[in-house]
Amino acid sequence: MNSIIALSLFGIANLFLGFLNNRKILLPATLAFVLVALGLNLADWNQEYLWFNNMLRTNNLSVNFASVILVATFLVVAVSRGFGDDEEHTHPAEYYAIMLFSVVGAIMMVTFENLIMLFVGLEILSVSMYILTGTDKRNLRSNEAALKYFLMGAFATGILLFGIALIYGATGSFNIHGIEALVLTAAGGSAPALLYIGIVMVIIGLLFKVSAAPFHFWTPDVYEGAPAIFTAFMSTVVKTAGFAALFRLLGGAFTGVYGTWIYILYFLTMLTLIIGNITAVYQQSFKRMLAYSSISHAGYLMLTATAKVAHTQSSILFYSLAYSVATISAFAVLMVVAETKESNAEKTNENFDIFNGLAKNNPLLAFVLTVSMLSLAGIPLTAGFWGKFFIFSDAFQRGIVVPLVVAVLMSAVGIYYYFKAIISAYFKEGDVPAIELKPIYKITLIVTTLLTIVLGIAPDLVKSIF
Amino acid sequence: MQQMQQIPDVIKLIPLNFYVLFSSALFCIGIVGVLTRRNAIIIFMSVELMLNAVNLLLAAFSSYRADPSGQIFVFFIMAVAAAEVAVGLAIIVMIYRNIQTIDVGILNKLKW
Numbered sequence: 271m272n273s274i275i276a277l278s279l280f281g282i283a284n285l286f287l288g289f290l291n292n293r294k295i296l297l298p299a300t301l302a303f304v305l306v307a308l309g310l311n312l313a314d315w316n317q318e319y320l321w322f323n324n325m326l327r328t329n330n331l332s333v334n335f336a337s338v339i340l341v342a343t344f345l346v347v348a349v350s351r352g353f354g355d356d357e358e359h360t361h362p363a364e365y366y367a368i369m370l371f372s373v374v375g376a377i378m379m380v381t382f383e384n385l386i387m388l389f390v391g392l393e394i395l396s397v398s399m400y401i402l403t404g405t406d407k408r409n410l411r412s413n414e415a416a417l418k419y420f421l422m423g424a425f426a427t428g429i430l431l432f433g434i435a436l437i438y439g440a441t442g443s444f445n446i447h448g449i450e451a452l453v454l455t456a457a458g459g460s461a462p463a464l465l466y467i468g469i470v471m472v473i474i475g476l477l478f479k480v481s482a483a484p485f486h487f488w489t490p491d492v493y494e495g496a497p498a499i500f501t502a503f504m505s506t507v508v509k510t511a512g513f514a515a516l517f518r519l520l521g522g523a524f525t526g527v528y529g530t531w532i533y534i535l536y537f538l539t540m541l542t543l544i545i546g547n548i549t550a551v552y553q554q555s556f557k558r559m560l561a562y563s564s565i566s567h568a569g570y571l572m573l574t575a576t577a578k579v580a581h582t583q584s585s586i587l588f589y590s591l592a593y594s595v596a597t598i599s600a601f602a603v604l605m606v607v608a609e610t611k612e613s614n615a616e617k618t619n620e621n622f623d624i625f626n627g628l629a630k631n632n633p634l635l636a637f638v639l640t641v642s643m644l645s646l647a648g649i650p651l652t653a654g655f656w657g658k659f660f661i662f663s664d665a666f667q668r669g670i671v672v673p674l675v676v677a678v679l680m681s682a683v684g685i686y687y688y689f690k691a692i693i694s695a696y697f698k699e700g701d702v703p704a705i706e707l708k709p710i711y712k713i714t715l716i717v718t719t720l721l722t723i724v725l726g727i728a729p730d731l732v733k734s735i736f
Numbered sequence: 737m738q739q740m741q742q743i744p745d746v747i748k749l750i751p752l753n754f755y756v757l758f759s760s761a762l763f764c765i766g767i768v769g770v771l772t773r774r775n776a777i778i779i780f781m782s783v784e785l786m787l788n789a790v791n792l793l794l795a796a797f798s799s800y801r802a803d804p805s806g807q808i809f810v811f812f813i814m815a816v817a818a819a820e821v822a823v824g825l826a827i828i829v830m831i832y833r834n835i836q837t838i839d840v841g842i843l844n845k846l847k848w
Binding site: 390397421424432438439 | 756759763767770776779780783786787790793794801803805806808816819824827828830831834835840
């Protein structure tokens, strides 16, 4: 819990560091801040506390989710490379500060005990992301992405809030354990219609945020328009936090009226998997493909988020970790290749053909890209395989056969479009000059790749902790 | 002070169903506005209308249940909505500077 307070202070400290005319210190300072927050977060391990008048609860589940979020943040910050040397148009101190603030929101979404805190955390996270999406001020695509994200996000917040208001009207409480108890008694048959409508609206509001179909329309545009580094942040941290919140509501507060929402969620899961995977096949842009891939991964996560059984939480955590690590390394390779081509005054478009001939001069980058693509596709000996395996076996144990069959078929479709990037890198003719990587960048890429492979060989290293 | 204590009683003169229906109507007007309008500022106003429908509903439930936490939530929503307005208007100004319009129909560089 102290990590929330610390991160807020660190964010302000970061803003002040911006006054020093030394951009070099920002990156190590931010990395140190995130590490300190991770340490403070782990200090809450094996303790169950309520904070701030029952507003927040820390337990092992929340510590785990917050750790995944902080690790993802650390990796994203490590590959951000101080946002270039453009003195006039970039403001790295502010970007890092806003990233730290948004992590505060993400941790609040993981630890909330009261729906007020869910709302405030969600808004801290979302408002920060609106700003970060629009940071490329001169770029019309970034502008457009920011406006779309903002309008869609505010709309989703309105729906979520109306749902919360209706739940409050039906149960008279914002506390999720209070709601859980009242929902259980109401489930006997006397529950007012307000409760059901409210629950469905809250679920819709959260599904908007995690970009599940049919509420995914903003995702490809926003992911494509935003600067790649913030897309990486968005598709990992925001998604993990959103699923943590969804899981805590579905697995806790709303379990009493399971029957009202479970079939809606099964249907939306299948829709998300089909739309995400099939549309990704047709994409020319690598970044847009990763956006659809993030929609399809939301589908896999929804398969487990629908119920609280013994292994569910560790499956979600493992999947989030595997997905975050692989996505960040994919975006890191994309960023460094796009930047090199740009500095050679070549026309870049972030399409698949940007990787043509990557393996010839940059074997390390091509290998990192390959491992991350294999992990996202769920090929054995990568973390992504075990993530999918745990999720599918959970679904099988709970006997949800139809969504499971759809998920398995769609993960086969996924292999096609992930392999397009690998084929470009190894088998297509093209010319990518040898890229000189900064040490921290190189180390981060090696760490993410090693993590993916090690978790692919020995998943129990992490799975047993979760 | 005495008048303050009467406010819940005054609110209760109108049946709770009326508040729910009224708020829902406001909320639906907001949704229709978001979905049909092309001007970014009007869309934004419609979103605010949705939030205010929620505020009204929370205040009504809170009075009927004699439970202050609903009204506390209203303050949170107001504060967060103000922060959202600040960021949203900044984004709209940024777009206006670049393309001299805030019609969302013009913004189609990214295909849906």
